[in-house]
Amino acid sequence: MHIHFLSWSAKAQTLSRLFLGLCSFRSPDLSPRLMAPPPDDIRRLRVGLLYDERMCLHTTPDGEIHPECPDRIRAIWNKLNSEGIPQRCIVLDAKKAKDKHIAHVHTLNHIKLIKNISSKEFDSRRQRIASKFNSIYLNQGSSEAAYLAAGSVIEVAEKVAKGDLNSGIAIVRPPGHHAEPDEAMGFCLFNNVAIAASFLLNEKPELGIRKILIVDWDVHHGNGTQKVFYDDPRVLFFSVHRFDSGSFYPAGDDGAYFMIGEGAGAGYNINIPWEHGQCGDADYFAVWDHVLIPIAEAYNPDIILVSAGFDAAIGDPLGGCCVTPYGYSVLLEKLMRFAQGKIVMALEGGYNLKSIANSVLACAKVLLHEEYVGSTQTPIFESTWHVIETVRHELKGYWPVLNVELPQSLLLSNSRPRPPEVIYSSSESDVENDEEVSTAHIINNEESAEDNLILPLSKLKIDEDNHEKLHASKQVQIVGSSTPSEACHDAQELAPNNTALCGFTWRSLLSGVEVWYATYGSNMWKPRFLCYIEGGKVDGMSTRCCGSLDKSSPKQTIWKVVPHRLLFGRSYTRTWGEGGVAFLNPERGTSDRAYLCIYRITLEQFNDVLFQENSLHQEDATLQGLESPLLDLGILDYVVKNKSLPLETLKNGWYSTVLFLGKEDELPILTMTCSASDVERFKSGKVPTSAPSEPYMNTLVNGLVEGKQLTKEEAIAYVNDAASRRDYKYI
Ligand SMILES: [Zn+2]
Numbered sequence: 108m109h110i111h112f113l114s115w116s117a118k119a120q121t122l123s124r125l126f127l128g129l130c131s132f133r134s135p136d137l138s139p140r141l142m143a144p145p146p147d148d149i150r151r152l153r154v155g156l157l158y159d160e161r162m163c164l165h166t167t168p169d170g171e172i173h174p175e176c177p178d179r180i181r182a183i184w185n186k187l188n189s190e191g192i193p194q195r196c197i198v199l200d201a202k203k204a205k206d207k208h209i210a211h212v213h214t215l216n217h218i219k220l221i222k223n224i225s226s227k228e229f230d231s232r233r234q235r236i237a238s239k240f241n242s243i244y245l246n247q248g249s250s251e252a253a254y255l256a257a258g259s260v261i262e263v264a265e266k267v268a269k270g271d272l273n274s275g276i277a278i279v280r281p282p283g284h285h286a287e288p289d290e291a292m293g294f295c296l297f298n299n300v301a302i303a304a305s306f307l308l309n310e311k312p313e314l315g316i317r318k319i320l321i322v323d324w325d326v327h328h329g330n331g332t333q334k335v336f337y338d339d340p341r342v343l344f345f346s347v348h349r350f351d352s353g354s355f356y357p358a359g360d361d362g363a364y365f366m367i368g369e370g371a372g373a374g375y376n377i378n379i380p381w382e383h384g385q386c387g388d389a390d391y392f393a394v395w396d397h398v399l400i401p402i403a404e405a406y407n408p409d410i411i412l413v414s415a416g417f418d419a420a421i422g423d424p425l426g427g428c429c430v431t432p433y434g435y436s437v438l439l440e441k442l443m444r445f446a447q448g449k450i451v452m453a454l455e456g457g458y459n460l461k462s463i464a465n466s467v468l469a470c471a472k473v474l475l476h477e478e479y480v481g482s483t484q485t486p487i488f489e490s491t492w493h494v495i496e497t498v499r500h501e502l503k504g505y506w507p508v509l510n511v512e513l514p515q516s517l518l519l520s521n522s523r524p525r526p527p528e529v530i531y532s533s534s535e536s537d538v539e540n541d542e543e544v545s546t547a548h549i550i551n552n553e554e555s556a557e558d559n560l561i562l563p564l565s566k567l568k569i570d571e572d573n574h575e576k577l578h579a580s581k582q583v584q585i586v587g588s589s590t591p592s593e594a595c596h597d598a599q600e601l602a603p604n605n606t607a608l609c610g611f612t613w614r615s616l617l618s619g620v621e622v623w624y625a626t627y628g629s630n631m632w633k634p635r636f637l638c639y640i641e642g643g644k645v646d647g648m649s650t651r652c653c654g655s656l657d658k659s660s661p662k663q664t665i666w667k668v669v670p671h672r673l674l675f676g677r678s679y680t681r682t683w684g685e686g687g688v689a690f691l692n693p694e695r696g697t698s699d700r701a702y703l704c705i706y707r708i709t710l711e712q713f714n715d716v717l718f719q720e721n722s723l724h725q726e727d728a729t730l731q732g733l734e735s736p737l738l739d740l741g742i743l744d745y746v747v748k749n750k751s752l753p754l755e756t757l758k759n760g761w762y763s764t765v766l767f768l769g770k771e772d773e774l775p776i777l778t779m780t781c782s783a784s785d786v787e788r789f790k791s792g793k794v795p796t797s798a799p800s801e802p803y804m805n806t807l808v809n810g811l812v813e814g815k816q817l818t819k820e821e822a823i824a825y826v827n828d829a830a831s832r833r834d835y836k837y838i
Contacts, residue, residue, distance in 0.1 A: 164248025433481025512559020647802025
């Protein structure tokens with residue numbers, strides 16, 4: 108049986124423990140805070156709370172494990188109940204959105220699809236339809252849940268806008284902020300917050316809501332919401348999200364700082380694109396203080412809708428950031444002085460059940476003006492100042508309040524360097540000198556983005572065995588601190604285990620995803636390749652491989668010939684001694700032919716091979732210590748779309764670029780090779796090309812012969828030809 112799995116995962120996270128020592132570093136302006144309002148305020152406060160079990164009906168077909176699971180909202184509801192929060196709030200009934208209200212945001216075709224998708228007539232087609240979208244699953248409960256989620260945000264927003272409530276929280280799913288006018292994506296079917304905003308503006312003018320601030324603090328960019336209001340100055344859309352040079356989901360330029368809106372909406376779209384993971388409370392506070400709050404003051408919104416995803420929360424398995432419940436409480440509290448405190452929170456992402464429950468609890472207490480104590484101790488990243496200055500510069504023409512330089516003293520104080528990537532200095536074959544690797548640079552992704560071949564990751568298959576394993580590996584929650592003093596401690600607890608969150612480890616997730624690994628060098632000989640899986644070495648190798656943690660053999664082996672050039676670069680390798688090693692030119696050439704032996708393995712194993720190929724098993728870095736995948740589902744999605752991606756985490760390795768070579772049986776064919784800049788250096792002669800040593804040559808020949816591709820003589824001629832060609836223009 109095959110089941111579908113969806114794309115989504117944190118980009119390779121970094122070794123957070125390396126700088127956890129900085130936890131004791133206290134930012135002077137971030138001190139513990141108490142909120143104790145006058146008693147009569149409490150009496151007057153009316154905070155709405157909406158939860159409906161029917162939104163749990165949307166779940167994966169056949170019960171596959173998925174981060175966006177019904178337990179997310181149950182965990183929040185249970186936590187709030189355990190603290191008696193509903194008793195202090197106005198509990199509202201869920202309502203289904205009306206089509207005419209949804210139609211302010213979505214196309215009629217899209218509405219029709221979501222309306223009918225759960226009906227019987229779609230039973231046989233539902234899976235196929237879901238697989239056409241990016242990261243979407245659908246079942247018999249999806250339609251109802253989608254209508255309830257959108258309608259419930261409308262319900263809370265209307266009551267807050269009217270003044271029946273001071274503020275409110277809609278605990279809804281499926282989430283909404285990725286859903287575009289004509290497309291479901293990223294676990295989102297209808298764009299709940301955009302629909303509620305459009306409802307207030309277009310359906311209820313009598314409520315006097317003319318200007319809406321949408322604050323999207325989900326760790327992913329709110330691409331759908333941005334698109335809906337991109338030219339509309341009635342909505343100021345603010346999104347703070349991981350961007351990682353455009354590689355973090357949903358990937359591309361939409362979440363970039365320069366996407367500021369257009370037409371009448373120019374200046375009303377604000378993106379804060381984090382350059383890397385691990386951003387925490389202090390980074391978010393700085394963005395609030397130096398971008399969002401000054402602009403909100405100038406904009407003076409009539410109501411604030413928060414796209415409240417909690418996947419930037421500490422311990423989230425997808426987000427890789429470190430916002431504590433206290434951090435969220437401060438972010439929310441800073442918004443409460445606008446719009447007479449009219450704030451509507453709508454749940455978006457957030458996949459660590461304990462973290463999201465604690466974070467929503469913290470926010471509920473803020474809305475209720477109850478005490479929430481905390482402190483933040485980690486300093487701001489230097490890159491955060493860079494992002495803030497870039498965004499301020501971009502927007503200062505629209506928001507004069509930003510047209511002042513931030514004081515140098517602020518920029519220089521209390522910042523920390525960007526988080527370290529996995530550090531390694533050599534590849535399978537050792538580098539000749541450090542200076543050389545330091546010159547390696549990342550190729551322009553646009554250069555390698557040829558045709559836009561999209562393989563939705565929902566098509567990736569998990570077989571039954573792996574599915575069982577996935578279930579078996581489900582672990583107990585970690586994380587999330589409800590008290591601030593625990594936060595730093597939690598971070599230390601978390602970091603080494605950051606992969607074991609929310610019931611998932613990256614290994615358990617990726618062990619269920621199959622890919623084809625295309626080999627063109629010594630790995631074409633299966634016994635040599637198996638060293639990377641089972642560990643050990645074959646004749647001619649001077650060092651042993653550690654093997655993958657999953658030692659199961661490839662499920663299948665196939666051969667292909669591709670229009671890429673095989674070349675032999677470097678002149679010495681640690682594993683093989685004197686002589687060059689094989690690379691595949693990432694560029695295709697019309698007259699080029701390279702043989703590929705392609706193994707069907709899991710994405711977990713592919714990561715372990717990638718790790719070993721780049722000799723990440725240096726010093727104390729071990730496979731067991733590989734806290735994050737080098738290539739997760741999100742990165743895979745990007746590679747598949749863009750054909751090639753140099754991995755920042757592997758930039759000093761020899762096989763740092765992952766290439767997508769097409770599909771076989773619906774699964775992506777991937778290989779790893781040198782970067783485009785290395786090819787340039789081969790061409791210029793800065794790095795020698797060199798014939799392979801005899802033992803290395805033998806492995807290629809053995810592979811080609813045993814794979815029945817060539818005779819021994821033909822194989823020798825093929826390798827010699829590739830090694831001897833000096834026509835670099837064809838490299
Ligand atoms: Zn998210």
